[in-house]
Amino acid sequence: LAKTTQPISMDSYEGQEVNITCSHNNIATNDYITWYQQFPSQGPRFIIQGYKTKVTNEVASLFIPADRKSSTLSLPRVSLSDTAVYYCLVGAINAGGTSYGKLTFGQGTILTVHP
Amino acid sequence: DAEITQSPRHKITETGRQVTLACHQTWNHNNMFWYRQDLGHGLRLIHYSYGVHDTNKGEVSDGYSVSRSNTEDLPLTLESAASSQTSVYFCASSPSGRSYEQYFGPGTRLTVT
Numbered sequence: 766l767a768k769t770t771q772p773i774s775m776d777s778y779e780g781q782e783v784n785i786t787c788s789h790n791n792i793a794t795n796d797y798i799t800w801y802q803q804f805p806s807q808g809p810r811f812i813i814q815g816y817k818t819k820v821t822n823e824v825a826s827l828f829i830p831a832d833r834k835s836s837t838l839s840l841p842r843v844s845l846s847d848t849a850v851y852y853c854l855v856g857a858i859n860a861g862g863t864s865y866g867k868l869t870f871g872q873g874t875i876l877t878v879h880p
Numbered sequence: 881d882a883e884i885t886q887s888p889r890h891k892i893t894e895t896g897r898q899v900t901l902a903c904h905q906t907w908n909h910n911n912m913f914w915y916r917q918d919l920g921h922g923l924r925l926i927h928y929s930y931g932v933h934d935t936n937k938g939e940v941s942d943g944y945s946v947s948r949s950n951t952e953d954l955p956l957t958l959e960s961a962a963s964s965q966t967s968v969y970f971c972a973s974s975p976s977g978r979s980y981e982q983y984f985g986p987g988t989r990l991t992v993t
Contacts, residue, residue: 811982814980868925868980870924
């Protein structure tokens with residue numbers, strides 16, 4: 766499984782755009798990149814998933830360069846409620862969309878949004 | 881609305897006792913997972929199942945067992961509880977073909993004394 770490296774913590778202010786970068790130098794051809802968010806005392810929540818280029822949904826955008834050795838989760842105009850831990854995960858998914866094995870959660874990035 | 885529930889939410893037990901944590905989902909998801917979360921270790925996968933009667937070991941499966949007799953439930957059993965198993969346990973489920981998109985339960989905080 767590809768190992769991921771993220772910053773341990775980040776600080777931002779309300780209304781700013783936040784970009785969290787994840788390094789995955791050993792990503793394999795079949796690997797997809799998935800991001801989760803976790804609030805204190807809650808289970809993680811799926812945010813976004815992608816393979817290459819850019820993916821956008823109602824919550825965030827995911828930017829993946831051509832070499833796929835890193836990815837950036839972009840949160841537009843954060844609010845206090847975006848304070849959470851953000852996890853970057855890399856795992857293989859076959860053509861049918863099923864993970865070959867399992868998701869491996871790293872330490873994540875603690876994002877703190879200040880007023 | 882469909883949901884995933886865990887019970888109990890809090891449990892205190894003694895070393896050596898058998899403990900079963902319940903997980904129930906109403907999404908009709910084929911995939912179900914059990915994780916534990918400890919400070920300094922993030923979430924670690926204990927067991928997972930891709931369907932009825934299917935179970936697989938995760939990275940920290942020693943001392944734990946699961947069985948899947950129906951789609952909705954994946955109970956986690958600690959055969960003989962140890963203090964090292966004090967943790968927060970999360971159950972998750974995901975649709976077939978999208979095992980990366982997991983929906984997590986609220987968690988069970990287990991303390992083994």
